[in-house]
Amino acid sequence: MKSIETSISKKLSELGVADAEGLAPLFAEVRACFDAELAVASDEGSWKLFRDAWLGRKAGVLALITDNWLKPASPELKRVVGAALNELRGHVEAKIEERRVAIELGAESSAAARDAVDLSLPGVVRPIGSRHLVRQVFQEIEDIFVSIGFSVVEGPEIETPYYNFEALNIPEHHPVRDDMDTFYLELPKGAASPLLLRTHTSPVQIRTMEKMQPPVRVIVPGKVYRRDNPDATHSFAFHQIEGLAVDTDITFCDFTGTIEYFVRQFFGASVKTRFRPSYFPFTEPSVEFDVSCPFCGGSGTAASGGVCGKCKGAGWIELFGAGMVDPAVYGFVNYDAKKVSGFAFGIGIDRLAMLKYGIDDIQVFFQNDVRFLRQFP
Amino acid sequence: MKVVYDWLKEFVDVPVSAEELASRLALTGTNIGGVENGPHGAVIDAEVTSNRPDCLGHLGIAREVSAIYKTALKKLPSTTGKLEPAVGGDALQKVRVDIQAPELCGRFTARVIRGVKIQPSPQWLKERLEACGVASINNVVDVSNYVMLELGHPLHSFDYDKIRDQRIVVRRASAQEKTRTLDGVERVLDAGTAVVCDGDGSRVVGIGGIMGGADTEISFATKNVLIECAWFDPIAIRRAARALRLHTEASTRFGRGADPEMAGAASRRSAELILQVAGGELQNGAVDEYPGKQAARKIRVTRTEFLRVMGADVSDKELEATLGALGFAPVRIDDHRGAAGSLLAAWECAQPSWRADVEREIDLIEEIARIHGLDKFPPRLPAARAGAVRLPHFEAEARLRERLIGLGYREILTIPHVAEERDELFRPSGVAPARLANPLSEEAGVLRSTGTVSMAASLEWNLNHSQRNARLFEIGRQYRLVGEESVETRVLSIGATGEAREQGLYDGARDFTFADLKGDLDAIGMLAGGFRWEAKASDGGNHAEPEWLNPAKRGHIFLGKEDLGVAGQLSRRVADKLKLRQEVFLAELALGPFYCAYYGTKNARRYEPLPRFPAVERDFSLLLPEGVHFSAVAEAIRALAIREIAAVEAGDLFRGRNVPAGKYSLLARVKFQSHEGTLTDAQIGEFSAKIVAALTTQLGAQLRASV
Numbered sequence A: 001m002k003s004i005e006t007s008i009s010k011k012l013s014e015l016g017v018a019d020a021e022g023l024a025p026l027f028a029e030v031r032a033c034f035d036a037e038l039a040v041a042s043d044e045g046s047w048k049l050f051r052d053a054w055l056g057r058k059a060g061v062l063a064l065i066t067d068n069w070l071k072p073a074s075p076e077l078k079r080v081v082g083a084a085l086n087e088l089r090g091h092v093e094a095k096i097e098e099r100r101v102a103i104e105l106g107a108e109s110s111a112a113a114r115d116a117v118d119l120s121l122p123g124v125v126r127p128i129g130s131r132h133l134v135r136q137v138f139q140e141i142e143d144i145f146v147s148i149g150f151s152v153v154e155g156p157e158i159e160t161p162y163y164n165f166e167a168l169n170i171p172e173h174h175p176v177r178d179d180m181d182t183f184y185l186e187l188p189k190g191a192a193s194p195l196l197l198r199t200h201t202s203p204v205q206i207r208t209m210e211k212m213q214p215p216v217r218v219i220v221p222g223k224v225y226r227r228d229n230p231d232a233t234h235s236f237a238f239h240q241i242e243g244l245a246v247d248t249d250i251t252f253c254d255f256t257g258t259i260e261y262f263v264r265q266f267f268g269a270s271v272k273t274r275f276r277p278s279y280f281p282f283t284e285p286s287v288e289f290d291v292s293c294p295f296c297g298g299s300g301t302a303a304s305g306g307v308c309g310k311c312k313g314a315g316w317i318e319l320f321g322a323g324m325v326d327p328a329v330y331g332f333v334n335y336d337a338k339k340v341s342g343f344a345f346g347i348g349i350d351r352l353a354m355l356k357y358g359i360d361d362i363q364v365f366f367q368n369d370v371r372f373l374r375q376f377p
Numbered sequence B: 001m002k003v004v005y006d007w008l009k010e011f012v013d014v015p016v017s018a019e020e021l022a023s024r025l026a027l028t029g030t031n032i033g034g035v036e037n038g039p040h041g042a043v044i045d046a047e048v049t050s051n052r053p054d055c056l057g058h059l060g061i062a063r064e065v066s067a068i069y070k071t072a073l074k075k076l077p078s079t080t081g082k083l084e085p086a087v088g089g090d091a092l093q094k095v096r097v098d099i100q101a102p103e104l105c106g107r108f109t110a111r112v113i114r115g116v117k118i119q120p121s122p123q124w125l126k127e128r129l130e131a132c133g134v135a136s137i138n139n140v141v142d143v144s145n146y147v148m149l150e151l152g153h154p155l156h157s158f159d160y161d162k163i164r165d166q167r168i169v170v171r172r173a174s175a176q177e178k179t180r181t182l183d184g185v186e187r188v189l190d191a192g193t194a195v196v197c198d199g200d201g202s203r204v205v206g207i208g209g210i211m212g213g214a215d216t217e218i219s220f221a222t223k224n225v226l227i228e229c230a231w232f233d234p235i236a237i238r239r240a241a242r243a244l245r246l247h248t249e250a251s252t253r254f255g256r257g258a259d260p261e262m263a264g265a266a267s268r269r270s271a272e273l274i275l276q277v278a279g280g281e282l283q284n285g286a287v288d289e290y291p292g293k294q295a296a297r298k299i300r301v302t303r304t305e306f307l308r309v310m311g312a313d314v315s316d317k318e319l320e321a322t323l324g325a326l327g328f329a330p331v332r333i334d335d336h337r338g339a340a341g342s343l344l345a346a347w348e349c350a351q352p353s354w355r356a357d358v359e360r361e362i363d364l365i366e367e368i369a370r371i372h373g374l375d376k377f378p379p380r381l382p383a384a385r386a387g388a389v390r391l392p393h394f395e396a397e398a399r400l401r402e403r404l405i406g407l408g409y410r411e412i413l414t415i416p417h418v419a420e421e422r423d424e425l426f427r428p429s430g431v432a433p434a435r436l437a438n439p440l441s442e443e444a445g446v447l448r449s450t451g452t453v454s455m456a457a458s459l460e461w462n463l464n465h466s467q468r469n470a471r472l473f474e475i476g477r478q479y480r481l482v483g484e485e486s487v488e489t490r491v492l493s494i495g496a497t498g499e500a501r502e503q504g505l506y507d508g509a510r511d512f513t514f515a516d517l518k519g520d521l522d523a524i525g526m527l528a529g530g531f532r533w534e535a536k537a538s539d540g541g542n543h544a545e546p547e548w549l550n551p552a553k554r555g556h557i558f559l560g561k562e563d564l565g566v567a568g569q570l571s572r573r574v575a576d577k578l579k580l581r582q583e584v585f586l587a588e589l590a591l592g593p594f595y596c597a598y599y600g601t602k603n604a605r606r607y608e609p610l611p612r613f614p615a616v617e618r619d620f621s622l623l624l625p626e627g628v629h630f631s632a633v634a635e636a637i638r639a640l641a642i643r644e645i646a647a648v649e650a651g652d653l654f655r656g657r658n659v660p661a662g663k664y665s666l667l668a669r670v671k672f673q674s675h676e677g678t679l680t681d682a683q684i685g686e687f688s689a690k691i692v693a694a695l696t697t698q699l700g701a702q703l704r705a706s707v
Ligand SMILES: [Zn+2]
Pocket: A293, A294, A295, A296, A297, A298, A299, A300, A301, A308, A309, A310, A311, A312, A313, A314, A315, A316
């Protein structure tokens, strides 16, 4: 501003300018000076000083030009000075505003760089719980069966031999009882009936049929007990879902169709299934139900090239037992075995969860270590 | 049952390899453990189900093969003329048999061979037994085992000269009768066990169908042999074997039901093989006492029933071939015999003596279906006839679980078997636990009478595995006895230990306290209309004072008049017993009434219009005598029945510093709200004055300041 300090503090007459021609170089000089110094306004502080130096009401350059050049000028010259001054003011104001915007934007981006959140840091961690994995699997299976018309019922875990065995066509001394080692309760002397811990959820089949007439379509989730010594694949308590469908027109084909639907929903559409004839006293025909091994895709060969450890090379994994309800069972619940037919199945939940999630020790389900619980949120 | 592939081929032509055969057998009802190719060729491990004792011999498996591949069964190796007649002959002079318990022993055959030479078995015999995993003993004993593995029927050989009076008596054992079996063990018998005796019947020489006696055992000095081939009642055998804890190859077969008709054939086969490998001279004929002989049962099967059960058909030809191969001799008996595939077709079958498991039409249907192949019945998803219904408490339990998870609790599942001494710690007095008569161990001797005992154990597990912060819940059952009846009750157990908030980037750590537990429980209570907390149990309530909770930090939870349960901090005494070295909080609630209240509250809930005028809050800083609880303050304020009072809350609480001993400072925050208009300062002032007056006169409160 030094370069124009002298000229703007003098009147035009003192500068020897009397016409428009003489005026133009003067304004050009002022404008050049402004343009050259504009860069000085680099932050909010210097911008304010710069703005006041040019637009200040009392001592700003434009105010001085107004006072020294415009006001004392002759009427004819005044018009020309006024026009030149307005043009200069327009230029100065626009440039200063432009500068302000630029400075503010710059300030914001530098502040952003300083205050930006570190996205790799965690947020505030609030405690959140989880459902037990077995409960999750229960729910998933219940949902599948509810979607095809099965209602959910429950029954007692402490049962009588009648419901756990006899009414399921397993009379005393039946060899199958040897395979279902049973816990009995200690009862006061003279108790009318022994009590036991149910070895399967099947007693609820009987309890359900006692209460209602066909059509029956139920599933029964619950705990069951067998007196087995605990190890990686055995627990003396585990979980089952029983299924039962009885109606006047249910056939073996309906049975296999229902089971296949369930398995495809649970394991995925690519899983292969097969039914092998088997033996249970409360179903006939009885089957064992197998699925193609989900670990080796049914090839029997592990990814490493060796024998698949999960299916022991068979390519198939035995999932559960099932079958058409044995007509003898209907006799216990006063259904007419000549008119109704149906099917029943009992799915081991723990085993299914172990298969689906690659768990190799059933005991983890019952230890409830939070490190295990956390893995299945 | 180990099936030797080459042995099997002596009975039936097998058109496929052992491996192929094994997979086919697996899909027709014989579970297969595996196939091994060893020094004796292929051996198939058949896991025979308990209803098929006929498959516990090579002949039975051969019959399956014959049905599967529709190839004829071969005749048994021919017998010498000396074996005839089947009954009578010289044998009658050599041995007498008296069955005194025909209900236990349905048939008893005996043959005598004189002048045998007991010696090690020839190689082929040893190898066959070895392939089946049976140890070779001597030629005569080995023959018994060989015939059992071949025909599925157990036999026993006696040293004929040790049988007194050449007389066999089969009778019931008397209670506590003793005998020494050939494994050298002295056995005490149950009354009702079938025993084989000699002479006048006083000496037991064998436990019928289970194991022979030591006194009459074959030894290398034996010259003359008596071959027993009998039939014993399956139930009696199972009962006796279980009582004796003596499970043998023989007891397995008789226990599942041997073929009574096979006894004669097996006896002949055995005699023939003994002559072959041990020499000697066979006494003509046999003694055959057969009081249990039964005529073959007739069973009908119809196509209508087959279709009704199976939902898809099998051709007449295949049906007849399958049943024929399995020995059922089907005969068409309907009036449409000319019409193949008639829907009205019916067959009459004869139950073979080796298939006691097939008695009914459904049994025949299963036979036809399994040999046909279960994969040939097309699966279809049946349409539902009625809407599916969830458990009655499904929604309440889902909301409860959801809320608990939101509050940070992880669900656990436990085994209800616990140690008696553990259960006692948490068991209310007067409660009878459900004890097990046959527990696996003392640690699992009783079913938990409370949910808390398992919850404490789960917290203990975590603390013992360096997991110091845990918030857990279980929705499960507790088990009790009332008289001779069992009672299972749904309970919610809650357990928490460690930090309520862990040290993080933004907040410091804070320990879990009773207030956390109470707040969490109240958040649950909101689902059912709100819990009420009391220091003492209701009279006659379900929950006596819980000794296992710290008396200073515990409370009873009520829902209306219902005593739901307790919550608090585990007492030092119990914590020390469980070696829990940090503070543990536990709660247990009965879920039945909670679920009930959930639905009741939900259905009664109605919208409350939002206030149109602003609410005003006033804080009353009070000095209260110790023992005067916040509830008394709130009640005193509410008792003023000022309609504009919308809420009374506790704002701040402290003791010590400038609070005199015996007193504590409480900030009561009262919210005023009118639906008619904005409250004026004058109105608020009037309400405040009433509140202060009530608190000072009724509760002895001093006002520190009113803001
Ligand atoms: Zn596999």
